[in-house]
Each structure stands twice: as structure tokens, then as C-alpha cells.
Amino acid sequence: MKRLAKVLNKGHIGMVGVVFLAAAGWSAAWAQDDMQAAMGDMNMDGTSTVHGPASASPAVRDPHAYADGYDFGPIPRPHFADERSFTSLLMDRLEWVHTSDANSTAYDLQAWYGRDYNHAVIKAEGDVDSGKLQEARTELLWGHAVASFWDMQLGMRYDSGVDPGRGWLTFGFQGTAPYWFEIDAAAYVRNSGHSALRVSADYELLFTQRLILQPRFEANLYGKEDAARALGAGLSDLTVGMRLRYEIRREFAPYVGIEWVGQFGGTADYARAAGYPAKETRYVAGLRFWF
Amino acid sequence: MKIEEQGSSVVEGESGLSRRRFLQGLSAGGALLGAAGWIQPTWARQDSTLTKGGTAQVLSGTEFNLTIAETPVNFTGAPRMATTVNDSLPAPTLRWREDDTVTIRVTNRMNRSTSIHWHGMLVPYQMDGVPGISYTGIAPGETFTYRFKVRQSGTYWYHSHTGFQEQTGLYGSIIIEPRGGDRHHVDRDHIVQLSDWTDEDPWTVFAKLKKDADYYNFIRPTVGDFIHDVSTEGLSSAIAKRRMWNRMRMNPSDLADISGYTYTYLMNGATPAGNWTGLFAAGERVRLRFINSATQSFFDIRIPGLSLSVVQTDGQNVEPVSVDEFRIGPGETYDVLVVPKDDAYTILAQSMDRSGYARGTLATHAGLTAEVPALDPPQWLSMVDMMGAMAQGGAMAGMGHGGQKMSGGMAMNAAPARHAATEYGPSVDMRVDYPRSNLDDPGVGLRNNGRRVLTYADLHTVGGPLDRREGEREIELHLTGNMERYTWSLDGLEFGQSTPVHFRAGERLRIILVNDTMMIHPMHLHGMWQELQSPEGHFQVRKHTISVQPAQRVTILVSADALGRWAWHCHLLYHMMAGMFREVVVA
Numbered sequence: 001m002k003r004l005a006k007v008l009n010k011g012h013i014g015m016v017g018v019v020f021l022a023a024a025g026w027s028a029a030w031a032q033d034d035m036q037a038a039m040g041d042m043n044m045d046g047t048s049t050v051h052g053p054a055s056a057s058p059a060v061r062d063p064h065a066y067a068d069g070y071d072f073g074p075i076p077r078p079h080f081a082d083e084r085s086f087t088s089l090l091m092d093r094l095e096w097v098h099t100s101d102a103n104s105t106a107y108d109l110q111a112w113y114g115r116d117y118n119h120a121v122i123k124a125e126g127d128v129d130s131g132k133l134q135e136a137r138t139e140l141l142w143g144h145a146v147a148s149f150w151d152m153q154l155g156m157r158y159d160s161g162v163d164p165g166r167g168w169l170t171f172g173f174q175g176t177a178p179y180w181f182e183i184d185a186a187a188y189v190r191n192s193g194h195s196a197l198r199v200s201a202d203y204e205l206l207f208t209q210r211l212i213l214q215p216r217f218e219a220n221l222y223g224k225e226d227a228a229r230a231l232g233a234g235l236s237d238l239t240v241g242m243r244l245r246y247e248i249r250r251e252f253a254p255y256v257g258i259e260w261v262g263q264f265g266g267t268a269d270y271a272r273a274a275g276y277p278a279k280e281t282r283y284v285a286g287l288r289f290w291f
Numbered sequence: 292m293k294i295e296e297q298g299s300s301v302v303e304g305e306s307g308l309s310r311r312r313f314l315q316g317l318s319a320g321g322a323l324l325g326a327a328g329w330i331q332p333t334w335a336r337q338d339s340t341l342t343k344g345g346t347a348q349v350l351s352g353t354e355f356n357l358t359i360a361e362t363p364v365n366f367t368g369a370p371r372m373a374t375t376v377n378d379s380l381p382a383p384t385l386r387w388r389e390d391d392t393v394t395i396r397v398t399n400r401m402n403r404s405t406s407i408h409w410h411g412m413l414v415p416y417q418m419d420g421v422p423g424i425s426y427t428g429i430a431p432g433e434t435f436t437y438r439f440k441v442r443q444s445g446t447y448w449y450h451s452h453t454g455f456q457e458q459t460g461l462y463g464s465i466i467i468e469p470r471g472g473d474r475h476h477v478d479r480d481h482i483v484q485l486s487d488w489t490d491e492d493p494w495t496v497f498a499k500l501k502k503d504a505d506y507y508n509f510i511r512p513t514v515g516d517f518i519h520d521v522s523t524e525g526l527s528s529a530i531a532k533r534r535m536w537n538r539m540r541m542n543p544s545d546l547a548d549i550s551g552y553t554y555t556y557l558m559n560g561a562t563p564a565g566n567w568t569g570l571f572a573a574g575e576r577v578r579l580r581f582i583n584s585a586t587q588s589f590f591d592i593r594i595p596g597l598s599l600s601v602v603q604t605d606g607q608n609v610e611p612v613s614v615d616e617f618r619i620g621p622g623e624t625y626d627v628l629v630v631p632k633d634d635a636y637t638i639l640a641q642s643m644d645r646s647g648y649a650r651g652t653l654a655t656h657a658g659l660t661a662e663v664p665a666l667d668p669p670q671w672l673s674m675v676d677m678m679g680a681m682a683q684g685g686a687m688a689g690m691g692h693g694g695q696k697m698s699g700g701m702a703m704n705a706a707p708a709r710h711a712a713t714e715y716g717p718s719v720d721m722r723v724d725y726p727r728s729n730l731d732d733p734g735v736g737l738r739n740n741g742r743r744v745l746t747y748a749d750l751h752t753v754g755g756p757l758d759r760r761e762g763e764r765e766i767e768l769h770l771t772g773n774m775e776r777y778t779w780s781l782d783g784l785e786f787g788q789s790t791p792v793h794f795r796a797g798e799r800l801r802i803i804l805v806n807d808t809m810m811i812h813p814m815h816l817h818g819m820w821q822e823l824q825s826p827e828g829h830f831q832v833r834k835h836t837i838s839v840q841p842a843q844r845v846t847i848l849v850s851a852d853a854l855g856r857w858a859w860h861c862h863l864l865y866h867m868m869a870g871m872f873r874e875v876v877v878a
Contacts, residue, residue: 063711063782066766067790070876073856078423081497082778082785082870088502116778116785117717145717148773149540176775178538206513250499250506290502 095286150175195223232266373460382463416855445606455493551647586864620813622862679842762801785870
């Protein structure tokens, strides 16, 4: 991990960009093709090509050809839910965090408003300690469905807290990877040539229909050092945790969990200089709810 | 009359269902019954044998007045408002006679628009009752007069085609006496109308599915299932069983979008505890007219101890076939003859995902009950449901070269699907390149269950097709969706993105439906019969609603003899409301 951090330390915006575009391209291609690939794989007798992409493209139909030029009649046509907007708010984590030397509160929510394939999205994550917002990331995005399981997200991010604020442009993907990994990955740039990359993944393991273990992973990388926010260049932090929740209702689930957080490179140096440990274990207890 | 102890009918704690749900809500239909004056036709007197709960009034003749209103009901212990006709849930049974011209005045006493569609009836399109296609609907306070000649006979039904009013109670049955007398003499005639009820606002249900498509699914694979499979089948088998599904992000337990977690399943408007009872005298031949008026639930129906002779589907007589069990999709009807000998039999209608059931009793006296069997365990979808023909018959060599003999002895034509260009986007999460076309699969949950289960391959409409022409032109339409986004469409296009489908007046059309999803979709075409073909291309059965199984391809012949504009849609109401709907123009 140190080696990776070192390599990434040398990187600048271009580096992060290349990594991200490669990742984005890979996931988009994956999204398009993994169904076909998966179907092909089905036949364990080696005949996977039967179902391959070759059979998919040549004979595509034009679904509007059946209209023969006819349109809807004089009576205003029906409107169904595909032309209706919905609203959702998911508080994925609202938790009390205990570490060896401090207690704090953390939140992580995502809200959306819109139709099936286009949403306005708000993401907000932060820590509150002693009644004061320590560190927060808030994003306002346009989410557009680009593949069966993937949305592209474009918009703005604002980092706030005790340190000086930072505004970013966001370009990201959110969706479900094969084997049900929920992925949220975004690249960020701001005018001073700074860049950032954030990737998170989580998974759900059902012990019962209501008792669910959710392992979670998150990494943040920065293209350049930002001393004012005590961030080094390269891999800044990694979080690996798991939360065990009980869905009293689908929308309402208390949980407990444990999380390991490590800071790396320059960010770790800043932490140590300020008298904080670069690595720590957190115990969390909280609520997951949505409506 | 005293009802016997019904403790045996109570399933406790299964699939999140509470004892309370089964024990309460006994009386809604019955309590409503006295509210309106009703006509008891002499020739329908044999029907008045119901004991408690869910008795719809029977109206007969040629002139009808129906009033749609909101009426309080209580099925679960919590009072709710239902959408009713003449204060009745189910709505009144209408008895018509073939060749009569009927006039039905429908008055809207609600503060929102409504409609009534005559499901399966061949009527002029202006009388078909679909807002936005046939007419503008029936506005608050307005009376709309339907008038049409009854050109057919058999068991049909009617329901609202507006919003979620079908979910909130607006459905009733139609029985049409054939002009030449009934093909089967029976001593008793009972309607068995099945439905699903939720205390939730249907829009709330829909919104929940948009946010969490598995919201109502409490049979998802768990770690415990995996450990169980490892211990019984070995690790590699347990992994193999899950690998495909997980890789494709598909859920093998996705049998029903909405389950008994919120649904109370009703039989003639009575809850399982309400135990609708149809009477008979020993030795009598009884006709049971099963109608699935549920919005989102398939039912698997059996009457333990009785052989079911299926004589009609969707109002069309079929060559009688004896089975132990049959599956009925929303919109479909089946007439069944039974000759009960004992005092009491349970009519069990399990929901397809086994999260609950509707239940009633056939008995010689009110108050008698028979044992209610335990629910069958839910089964996972199989590879056939995902892969179609690719999963049938083992070796794939030669696939794509047309017909081949399958391992089960079925001759199967593995025709490749022709996907629409619009299926390659976010609206579609699965495409089947080589769908299966056999009709002899009873479907998930009924395969190899030790009982004789009806399939479409068993159904042969008496008298053959109405039109002997072969299909002159072909239209292929794919049933599509994205389960995680909870979007449902045809050819990957929701209704809002679609254009009408043109049928040329007078043509005999071959329609190919390919199900590119892992759910069964009951496809209903308004105004014209759908004549289902066998895989070999012979006439099979005439229906108004055809349930297309996952990864299945069916061929349907339609005579475009009904000028006008018609609806064509999935009869799972929540799928229709998501946009799995087309307008058809016959011109």
C-alpha cells in the first residue's frame, strides 16, 4: 500500500484522470457486455460463443417501424409512471462513532428526485464533533442512466468543515457491478489544477431476510497536496468496515459496526504532526433509514 | 350460522405474515351486501349459496346501473377506503345473454376520474373503457352509458382501467349464457374471483418498488441457504447455483414484485379466515368459474381430493382436460368442473411466491371446513427462465440452425430473438437471444411437484381457430424491463417513449412475443382474440390474456377485424403503470 501511495504521490491531475478514465471506460464497457459474457459463460461445455455479442447486433429491429406513420389519436393519450417523478432520501449512515480517543457523529446520505433515467442527486457525508462540523462533502449532481446497472453523474462537490472550503467539478459513475457490488466512483477537478478520485464499494450479505451484514470500502486520492486541508498527494485514506443491521422495516434499520481507517502519505504525515493517529479503529452504532 | 373453529387455517409467522392478518377482516363483502338493492334472477338462484364474506350481488338483464364510489372496508383490522361498484367488493356480477344488446350506465360518485373496461369482451372500441384510448374516462359526477351487442359467451370480468383503482377494489365478474345452451350441464355454478388487497396506497407501493425493487421479497437467498446447499450438494454445486445469478445481478427468488408482506389474498372478496364457502349437494356436478382479478399475483390453484376438469379458459370452451392444479395469471379465467363426494373441500390458491394464499371451501353445509394444506416451499427460478432454449436439452451444438430435438422429447424450434435497437440501454437488464418456445412447462414452483399441472400445451379450444388464414405479416414485440430500476417496457420503450402499433384492417397477423425478463407477463390485447400457436405452428388455444413465461417465445395469430384504437399491455397492474403498454391502431 505504501508503494502504491508513493507511486500515486508522483501523479498529478493527468495521472488521476488517466486512471479514472480507464476505470470509467472499463466499467461502461463492462456494463454493456457483461450480460452477454455472462450468458455465454453459462454453457460449461465450451459453447459460449453461441450467445456471444455476434448474435446480438445484426438483426436489431426498429421498434417504431410498427407505427407505419400512425400517431396517437385525438384523445390525450394516457400517462403512466414512466412520465412521473419520484423522490427518495436514503440516510445510509447516521452513526455514533467511538475511537480510542474520541467520540463523534457521522452522516452519509443520498437523495434523488426525478424520473427513471434522469435524476437530480444530492450526496452528503460528514463528521460532527463537539457540535461542530469537522469535515463534510456535499455534492449536487445530475444522474443519467447510461447502462442497465449504471448511472453517470455530473455536477458539483463542495468540501466544508473546520478547514477552508473547496469546490470541485464531479464526473462519476454509480451502479451495481456483477456479483452485486454497489459502486460509487467519481473524479473531481477544481480550477487550481487540483484533482481527486473517490471510490466506494459495498455489498450486502443476508444472514436472514432482515439481518444484513454490509461490508464497505472507501478510498480517496488527490492529485496534489492541499496543505490547508491537511491532505497529501496520492492515496490519502482507505476505509474498510462492516455494519450489521436489522431491518425492523425495510426503511428502518438500526446497526452496529466496526471500521478500520488508515491515512497514507502526506495526509498521514499531517495527521501525525497534528497529534492524531494515522490509523485507527472505529466502533459505530447508528440508524439506516429511507423514505 | 356457526362457523367451526378455523385454527387449522391459520399459518403463523410464515414469510412475515401474522396471525392477525388471517384472523381479521372477515366481513367486508358480507357487510356491504345489504347496502344496495339487488336483483335475484330466477336462473341465477343456484348461485345464492354463499355463507359469509365476499358475496357480490348478481345483476342480470339488459339494462344496468352501476355507481362507482369510495366505500370503507376492513380486511386486516385497519379500516380503509375501497373503490367499489354499488358499494360492493367485488363489484356486482353481471349476467348477460349472448346476442343481447346490453346498456350499462356507469355513474362516478367519486371526486376523481374513473372507468370500466370489459375484460375480454369484443366491443366497439369506444365502449372498451380505456381512458386516453377509447374515451376520456368518466369524470366526477358524470354518467357514461355503455351500449353494445354481446357477441360471445362464457366467463369474463370487468375492472377499472384508471390508475390503481383495480388494486383498490374495482373488479367484478361477467357471466354470459351461450345462446345455444351450455356445452356442459352442471348442477351448481360458482364464481371464484381471486384478488389481492393491500392496506397501503398503491402509489406508495409503487414508489417503494422504485427505490427498492426487493422491498416485498422475503425469500431472498441467504447465507443460511448457502450453507444448507453446501452441506447437501457440496461447495462447487452451491457456488455454481449462485454464480450466474450474482454475476448477472439477477435474483432467482424474484417471483413476485409484491408479496403477502402487504397483500391479503381474497377469494370473492373474503380473506382466508373469512373462508368463502360454495355449497353443493353430494353427487352434484359443480362448475367453478375462476377469475384472477389480482393486480400483481399469479395463483396456483388446487382442491385437494378433487380432480379438476378444465373446460374453458378466457370464455372459450376447451376440450376437457383433467388436472390436479393450474396456474392462473392476472386477467385470465378458467372454468373447472368438479364432482365432489365428501362433505368439504378446501379451494387453495397459493400466490406464486408462496407468501400467502386465498382460500375458500366447497361444502355441503355452511360452516364445514376441510384441512388447509401447508404452503409449498418457494422454488428458485431455473436456468430455463434465464436462458430459454440455451438451457434446454444440454449440448448447444447446432443451436441456431432451427429446430432440434430436445432431451425431454420435445421438438423445439430455437428461433433466435430479434431484439429491438432500443433494448440495448438502461431500460433493459436482460435479453434472451434464443428463447424457449415449448408450451408444456407449468412454470417455476410447479415443475415436478408430483401433481398433474395444467400447461398451455393441454389447452385446445373447441372448434379450432376463428380464422383459418396463416399469418400474413409478422410483428415481434419483446417484453422487457429492468428489475433494479423497476422499469417495465415493451421493446425497451416505456409507453411514454412509444409510438402506436399499426394493425392493417382485415389482416391476419402473426405476433411473436419474446419475454426478455425473468418474470411471467400476462399479455392482454383488447378488442381482438389472441390465438396461441403451438411450437409446431398449429392452433392451440384462443385467449384474451396470454401469460408468457420468462425467456419464452410465443406465437399468436390475431385477426385485425376490430377497427379503432386499443390497448395492449401486461396485465400485472404495476408493470402496466410503469409503462409496459402499447396503443394498437387497427385501420
